[in-house]
Amino acid sequence: MSEGSAPFRFECDAPSYAVVRACQRCGLEAPEDVRWCRVSHFRETANNRRDVLNPLTWGALLGLVQPREGKCLCGRELPRLERYTFTFASGREQNYYLGQCRTCRTIFWEEAAANSPPPPY
Secondary structure (H helix, E strand, O other): OOOOOOOOOOOOOOOOHHHHHHHHHHOOOOOOOOOEEEHHHHHHHHOOOOOOOOHHHHHHHOOOOOOOOOEOOOOOEOOOOEEEEEEOOOOOEEEEEEEEOOOOOOEEEEEOOOOOOOOOO
């Protein structure tokens, strides 16, 4: 590696690994091997995304197809989020809203406050 190169920067948009691993028992497919998108981050970046190589982006800009608001990264409708409670070995409980896209298997998630409704997309 050359001295002038910058280190790679990785952003992880998933909950703790213990939660990710436990999601297999909740019925989510391959949670350790798929993309995770926190709903609040997804909403913030959805309108800022500029995927210039994606034909859907160009089609939306030219008015040929509908914009992808309320859509998964693959173009499918966003999954319905369901509330799950995870209990850790320490006895601490944490609530999450989770849903998985049936096409690309991206998992959408958000922490859940007590008695809070699922977050809007």
